[in-house]
Amino acid sequence: MTITRTRKIQVIHTLLRARDLRRLRRALERLDDVQIASQLDNLDYADQKQVLQLLTAERRPEIISSMREESAGPLLAQLAPQEAALLLDELEADDAVDILQHVGQSGLRKILEQLDKDDVDEIEELLAYDQNTAGGIMSPHYFRVAPEATVGDALAMIQAEEEPPDTAFHVYVVDDDDRIVGVCSLRTLVISLPGQTIRDVMERDVVHVSADTDQEEVADIVGRYDLVALPVVDAYGRMVGIVDVDDVVDVIREEATEDILKMAGAGEELAETRSFYGSLRARWRWLLAAAVGGTAAAMSLSGYDQALAQVPALALFMPVVAGMGGNVGMQSSTIIVRGLAVGFIETHRIKRIVLREVSLGVVMGLAYGLLIGSSSYLLHADVDALRLGFVVMMGTAGSMTIAAFVGTCTPLLLDRTGVDPAVATGPFVTTSVDVLGLLFYFWLASRLLGVGG
Amino acid sequence: MTITRTRKIQVIHTLLRARDLRRLRRALERLDDVQIASQLDNLDYADQKQVLQLLTAERRPEIISSMREESAGPLLAQLAPQEAALLLDELEADDAVDILQHVGQSGLRKILEQLDKDDVDEIEELLAYDQNTAGGIMSPHYFRVAPEATVGDALAMIQAEEEPPDTAFHVYVVDDDDRIVGVCSLRTLVISLPGQTIRDVMERDVVHVSADTDQEEVADIVGRYDLVALPVVDAYGRMVGIVDVDDVVDVIREEATEDILKMAGAGEELAETRSFYGSLRARWRWLLAAAVGGTAAAMSLSGYDQALAQVPALALFMPVVAGMGGNVGMQSSTIIVRGLAVGFIETHRIKRIVLREVSLGVVMGLAYGLLIGSSSYLLHADVDALRLGFVVMMGTAGSMTIAAFVGTCTPLLLDRTGVDPAVATGPFVTTSVDVLGLLFYFWLASRLLGVGG
Numbered sequence: 003m004t005i006t007r008t009r010k011i012q013v014i015h016t017l018l019r020a021r022d023l024r025r026l027r028r029a030l031e032r033l034d035d036v037q038i039a040s041q042l043d044n045l046d047y048a049d050q051k052q053v054l055q056l057l058t059a060e061r062r063p064e065i066i067s068s069m070r071e072e073s074a075g076p077l078l079a080q081l082a083p084q085e086a087a088l089l090l091d092e093l094e095a096d097d098a099v100d101i102l103q104h105v106g107q108s109g110l111r112k113i114l115e116q117l118d119k120d121d122v123d124e125i126e127e128l129l130a131y132d133q134n135t136a137g138g139i140m141s142p143h144y145f146r147v148a149p150e151a152t153v154g155d156a157l158a159m160i161q162a163e164e165e166p167p168d169t170a171f172h173v174y175v176v177d178d179d180d181r182i183v184g185v186c187s188l189r190t191l192v193i194s195l196p197g198q199t200i201r202d203v204m205e206r207d208v209v210h211v212s213a214d215t216d217q218e219e220v221a222d223i224v225g226r227y228d229l230v231a232l233p234v235v236d237a238y239g240r241m242v243g244i245v246d247v248d249d250v251v252d253v254i255r256e257e258a259t260e261d262i263l264k265m266a267g268a269g270e271e272l273a274e275t276r277s278f279y280g281s282l283r284a285r286w287r288w289l290l291a292a293a294v295g296g297t298a299a300a301m302s303l304s305g306y307d308q309a310l311a312q313v314p315a316l317a318l319f320m321p322v323v324a325g326m327g328g329n330v331g332m333q334s335s336t337i338i339v340r341g342l343a344v345g346f347i348e349t350h351r352i353k354r355i356v357l358r359e360v361s362l363g364v365v366m367g368l369a370y371g372l373l374i375g376s377s378s379y380l381l382h383a384d385v386d387a388l389r390l391g392f393v394v395m396m397g398t399a400g401s402m403t404i405a406a407f408v409g410t411c412t413p414l415l416l417d418r419t420g421v422d423p424a425v426a427t428g429p430f431v432t433t434s435v436d437v438l439g440l441l442f443y444f445w446l447a448s449r450l451l452g453v454g455g
Numbered sequence: 456m457t458i459t460r461t462r463k464i465q466v467i468h469t470l471l472r473a474r475d476l477r478r479l480r481r482a483l484e485r486l487d488d489v490q491i492a493s494q495l496d497n498l499d500y501a502d503q504k505q506v507l508q509l510l511t512a513e514r515r516p517e518i519i520s521s522m523r524e525e526s527a528g529p530l531l532a533q534l535a536p537q538e539a540a541l542l543l544d545e546l547e548a549d550d551a552v553d554i555l556q557h558v559g560q561s562g563l564r565k566i567l568e569q570l571d572k573d574d575v576d577e578i579e580e581l582l583a584y585d586q587n588t589a590g591g592i593m594s595p596h597y598f599r600v601a602p603e604a605t606v607g608d609a610l611a612m613i614q615a616e617e618e619p620p621d622t623a624f625h626v627y628v629v630d631d632d633d634r635i636v637g638v639c640s641l642r643t644l645v646i647s648l649p650g651q652t653i654r655d656v657m658e659r660d661v662v663h664v665s666a667d668t669d670q671e672e673v674a675d676i677v678g679r680y681d682l683v684a685l686p687v688v689d690a691y692g693r694m695v696g697i698v699d700v701d702d703v704v705d706v707i708r709e710e711a712t713e714d715i716l717k718m719a720g721a722g723e724e725l726a727e728t729r730s731f732y733g734s735l736r737a738r739w740r741w742l743l744a745a746a747v748g749g750t751a752a753a754m755s756l757s758g759y760d761q762a763l764a765q766v767p768a769l770a771l772f773m774p775v776v777a778g779m780g781g782n783v784g785m786q787s788s789t790i791i792v793r794g795l796a797v798g799f800i801e802t803h804r805i806k807r808i809v810l811r812e813v814s815l816g817v818v819m820g821l822a823y824g825l826l827i828g829s830s831s832y833l834l835h836a837d838v839d840a841l842r843l844g845f846v847v848m849m850g851t852a853g854s855m856t857i858a859a860f861v862g863t864c865t866p867l868l869l870d871r872t873g874v875d876p877a878v879a880t881g882p883f884v885t886t887s888v889d890v891l892g893l894l895f896y897f898w899l900a901s902r903l904l905g906v907g908g
Contacts, residue, residue, distance in 0.1 A: 015803050034660070036679045040798065068679065070799070161646045170642050171624045171683070188641040189623050193614045207487070225708070226489045226521065228701035230624070230683050247700050248681035254704060255678070258711030259793055265715070266789035267782065272799045275790045278811055285786050286819060292782045293823045296775025297830045303771050304834065310770045314763035317770035318756050321777050321889050322749025328781070329720065329745045329885065333738050336719035337728045340712055346523070346725045348497045350468050358731055366739060370746045377750045381757065432782065436774050 014041045018049050027056055035061060039068035047080045054081075063092035066101070072273040075104020078113070087116030094167075095121070096141035096249070099128040104273075136220045137213035139253065140234045140243035143167040146174050147200055149183055154196030156186065167244075171230055175204050180240035182208050182233055210235055213242060217253045222345070224250045261343055264424035265336065267291075295433030299440060306444045309453035315382055316447055319394045320440060322374055323401050327439035328432050330366065331405030334359045335431060338413040339423045356410050363406025367399035374398050386451070393447045400446070401439030408435050467494045471502050480509055488514060492521035500533045507534075516545035519554070525726035528557020531566070540569030547620070548574070549594035549702070552581040556591075557726075589673045590666030592706065593687045593696035596620040599627050600653055602636055607649030609639065620697075624683055628657050633693035635661050635686055663688055666695060670706045675798070677703045713877075714796055718789065720744075720881035741881050748886030752893060759897040762906035768835055768843055769900055773893060775827055776850045780892035781885050783819065784858030787812045788884060791866040792876045809863050816859025820852035827851050839904070846900045853899065854892030861888050 013033070017026040030038060030053070038057075042050050042065070050073075054062060066074050066089050078086045078101060086105075090098045090113065102110055102125065114122050124142060131137025144167050147156045156173050160166070173191065175184035184204030194203045210233040211220055224232050224247055231244045260270045269275060269284025310317055338355070341347035348355065375395025379387050412431050413423035447453060466486070470479040483491060483506070491510075495503050495518070503526075507515060519527050519542050531539045531554060543551045543566065555563055555578065567575050577595060584590025597620050600609045609626050613619070626644065628637035637657030647656045663686040664673055677685050677700055684697045713723045722728060722737025763770055791808070794800035800808065828848025832840050865884050866876035900906060 012803055040679060043798070044800075044803070157645055160642060166642060171640075188645060189613060189619060192610055192641060192645065221704075225701070225704045226493060228699075230700060246681075247683060247704070248678070251674075251678045251700070251704060251707060254707045255711070255797060258708070258715075259797060262711070262715055262718070262789060262793050266785045268786040268789050272790065272794055272797070275794075278815065281790075281811070281815055282818070285783075285815070286822075288786075289779065289782055289819060289823060292778055293775065293826055296772075296778050297827055299774050300771040300831065301834065303774075304768075307767045307771075310767035311764055314760045314767070314770075315757070317763045317767075317773060318753040318760075319749075320770060320773050321752050321756075321893060322746065324774050324777075325745055325749050325781075325886060325889055326742065328778075329742055330738075332719045333721040333741075336715060336721050337725065337734075340715050341725055341728075344708060344712060344725070345493065345496070346525075350465055350497070358734070362731065362734055362738070365735070366742060369739075370742055373746055374750055378753065381754065433778060436778055440774060 012041055012044070014038070014053060015045060015049070018045075018052065023056070026053075030056055035064045036068045039065045042077075043070050043073045047077060050077050051080060059088075063089050067093050067097045071100045071104050072271070074101045075106075078102075079105045079109035083109075083112040083116050086113045091117065091121065094141055094143060095124045095128060096139065096243075099125055100139070102129065103133055131213060134217045135213060136211045136215040136217065136232075136234045136245055137242070139217055139220070139249045140213070140245045141167065141249075142243045144174055144231070144233075144244045145170055145172070146176050146241070147186075149175050149177065149199070149201040149204070151200050152196060153191055153194045153198045153200065153203060156191055156200060157196065160188075160191075173200075174208075174233055174241060174244070175200055176241050182210055182235065182241050184208060185233075208233060210241075211245075212237065218257050220245055221250045221253045221257065225254075257343075261339070261424045264422070265339060267425075292433045295437060299433070299437040302437065303440060303444060306448065309444065309448055309451070312453045313386075313390065313447070313451055315378070315390055316393075316444075316451075319374070319378055319397070320443070323394065323397045323443045324436045324439050326367075326370055326374070326398050327401035327405035327435050329405075330363055330402045331409035331431060331435040334363070334406050334409035335413050338410055342413065342417050342423055352414060355414075356407070359406045359410040360403060363403040364399065367402030367406075368395075370402065371395035371398035389450055393443070393450050397439075397443035397446055400442040401435075404438045404442065405435040408438065465494055465497065467491070467506060468498060468502070471498075471505065476509070479506075483509055488517045489521045492518045495530075496523050496526045500530060503530050504533060512541075516542050520546050520550045524553045524557050525724070527554045528559075531555075532558045532562035536562075536565040536569045539566045544570065544574065547594055547596060548577045548581060549592065549596075549696075552578055553592070553702075555582065556586050584666055587670045588666060589664045589668040589670065589685075589687045589698055590695070592670055592673070592702045593666070593698045594620065594702075595696045597627055597684070597686075597697045598623055598625070599629050599694070600639075602628050602630065602652070602654040602657070604653050605649060606644055606647045606651045606653065606656060609644055609653060610649065613641075613644075626653075627661075627686055627694060627697070628653055629694050635663055635688065635694050637661060638686075661686060663694075664698075665690065671710050673698055674703045674706045674710065678707075710796075714792070717875070717877035718792060718881060720878075744881070745886045748890060752886070752890040755890065756893060756897060759901065762897065762901055762904070765906045766839075766843065766900070766904055768831070769846075769897075769904075772827070772831055772847045772850070773896070776847065776854050776896045777889045777892050779820075779823055779827070779851050780854035780858035780888050782858075783816055783855045784862035784884060784888040787816075787859045787862035788866050791863055795866065795870050795876055805867060808867075809860070812859045812863040813856060816856040817852065820855030820859075821848075823855070824848035824851035842903055846896070846903050850892075850896035850899050853895040854888075857891045857895060858888040861891065 013029050017029060042053060145160060171188055173186045174182060177183050184206050185208045186200060186204045190203055209223060209227050213234050213236055220232060230247045233241055234243045234245060236242045259272060263269050267288025274280040274284050372395055375391040378394040379391030416423040466482050470482060495506060598613060624641055626639045627635060630636050637659050638661045639653060639657045643656055662676060662680050664676060666687050666689055673685060683700045686694055687696045687698060689695045712725060716722050720741025727733040727737050825848055828844040831847040832844030869876040
């Protein structure tokens with residue numbers, strides 16, 4: 003990742019703090035919409051509102067739509083509904099919807115009351131789609147033409163359009179029933195003769211998705227086929243919109259963030275981690291799993307009380323035995339979870355993957371077991387320490403092998419059963435790996451050291 | 456993430472295993488290039504080569520370029536150099552370079568020997584750029600026009616181009632010194648009069664980057680400005696290429712994968728985890744950090760031998776005390792690392808972030824400490840157990856608070872000093888959180904239980 007980006011001087015924040023409104027106004031004139039938007043993203047509502055007031059009315063809509071939807075939504079909710087409606091009126095329907103999804107129910111109703119009936123209809127239609135599907139991220143604006151039209155007709159239509167779609171690089175060819183029969187790039191139109199019919203110059207195979215396709219699959223298709231726009235059809239096969247590649251870019255980031263947060267048991271969205279309560283809500287249940295698991299571990303180990311009383315040094319190596327297992331388990335499960343997410347797992351070669359991971363667990367386990375075991379011997383160098391060292395070594399190796407196995411199989415099994423494997427790397431697996439590893443360690447100790455168990 | 460995608464039937468693999476070449480050939484005819492490519496990605500070399508031989512020569516280049524570069528490179532290295540050169544000859548220079556970067560040094564030289572001198576020059580020029588910069592992912596093919604040209608001239612140029620760039624949606628306007636002075640979308644050309652000069656219709660503010668800009672910053676700019684192509688200039692400000700949005704889509708995925716793997720101490724690329732040795736190389740050093748840290752923990756706790764001998768139950772709760780800390784630390788550092796990566800951290804409000812995380816650590820620590828502490832009391836219900844329960848409770852709370860603090864501050868400090876904060880969530884921090892948490896727990900025990908320390 004780039005570090006420079008996050009360290010860029012936040013001029014707006016600095017000038018706001020210095021209360022230097024004259025210089026702030028000049029800075030705003032100098033910065034472009036996207037630069038202002040990305041600085042606004044990281045300010046609090048009061049500051050955001052103050053900056054908005056300093057901007058001319060013409061610039062505001064573009065700046066709002068360049069902000070992250072997670073920051074633009076709450077900001078809009080803070081404005082007077084009329085003011086918010088005025089801003090939204092200038093946006094493309096899909097951008098407006100993205101933002102409105104983060105406004106909250108009561109704010110949404112108040113803002114919709116202020117908009118034109120036509121706009122409201124369009125927005126409500128889009129809002130009806132699940133936010134995480136093709137329908138939820140598509141734009142209903144695109145160029146469409148009949149197959150019988152000529153290239154000249156299509157060009158004339160483009161020329162006549164006063165408010166063209168944001169990304170107008172293609173003309174979609176639909177029949178009388180609104181079914182997609184082809185697509186023409188603008189370049190094709192430009193290099194064809196005006197008299198040719200669209201049917202003769204169009205591309206016939208059009209990759210498209212249905213409106214209820216998951217946004218991650220949409221992103222995958224756009225990425226695989228190198229598209230700049232993907233047509234969306236309804237349940238009857240009628241074209242209802244297009245997903246632009248710039249929305250896909252947002253989706254990919256969003257889904258990666260979701261996976262990363264889920265893997266750490268820290269919720270699904272960065273926005274919810276911004277407030278104390280949001281963060282608490284997102285995080286407590288994962289910790290509950292770890293707390294219950296850890297307490298269960300303490301209980302299941304309680305039979306080894308006596309062994310611990312006889313050889314307290316056993317306890318000293320508990321953290322490293324469990325920790326090495328936890329780390330290997332985390333490595334294995336992360337590789338599997340991410341591999342599944344980006345389609346880089348040979349799903350028909352599960353056996354080979356499990357074998358590879360487990361043998362890594364064995365080899366690394368023996369190597370690090372030897373290292374940790376020897377250090378335990380050096381720490382307490384007598385005859386019994388030799389046996390203690392051996393227990394620590396084999397305990398580490400066993401814990402790491404078990405962890406590699408559990409860390410590999412859990413996400414693979416979850417994927418098979420249709421559960422999101424990203425949850426497999428969370429506290430739950432870490433804790434179960436801890437318990438299994440330590441049980442093995444103490445079992446070994448009771449066998450080899452002849453202590454109570 | 457979508458689960459369906461990874462579960463799609465791998466027809467090619469199934470038919471290969473059944474040795475049913477007749478049906479395989481028919482299946483290949485029915486599948487499109489991208490579908491074949493994505494199934495090839497997950498086969499081994501022998502199978503990939505066999506499928507390539509079944510395909511017509513015309514289809515091969517497109518299929519190779521639709522494969523992941525991490526799989527296409529090694530596959531190319533397995534082919535005869537002449538055959539590889541024949542395939543590459545059909546690709547755009549930037550796609551060829553992406554694949555060649557994964558071929559290996561000796562393979563690369565042999566393949567380049569088979570290509571035309573012109574192609575080699577172009578490829579070597581692109582190979583000279585760092586793979587992770589704008590130069591490394593740009594394409595040298597794009598439409599360019601002088602500001603004095605007319606709209607008609609530009610359209611004529613587009614019409615005359617026999618091998619147009621893959622994504623030709625814009626014409627870039629450059630002056631005599633190759634400096635970018637503007638850009639025209641094809642739509643602008645279509646709606647303008649043929650006699651108008653480009654200077655009069657072009658957009659003057661062109662967002663662009665220099666060739667050495669990090670690819671993650673490129674992705675960020677393309678995402679922020681909703682671009683489909685971003686012009687790249689050299690050190691003298693001369694335009695040398697464009698980065699297409701479809702390459703950016705790959706970059707975003709790649710960088711997310713890199714962050715995820717780094718956070719788990721499992722390397723940087725999924726490709727390196729495919730082989731036993733690659734995986735070993737990527738992972739061992741992180742585990743070394745954990746092993747050394749864990750051993751250091753054992754040593755630093757060894758002063759508490761006596762306490763453990765007197766109250767062996769203390770040991771039973773070590774895993775949960777350390778584990779709860781590790782989990783909270785992982786949550787905090789993940790939120791910070793990902794927030795920094797996508798620019799969702801209020802970098803000028805560090806104090807507030809640290810305060811929020813630490814208070815979450817305190818609140819959740821007290822809550823879970825109470826839960827775990829009570830269960831320890833119930834397990835050994837006598838007067839001393841009340842004190843043990845209190846030690847376990849406060850130990851958990853302390854460990855979680857310390858972890859939240861360390862997990863939050865480490866990535867923030869690393870970011871300040873220019874180190875990639877993604878390494879902060881790896882085994883190193885987990886281990887140090889373990890040690891600090893347990894030291895606190897034993898210190899507390901020696902104070903409150905009056906046992907040796």
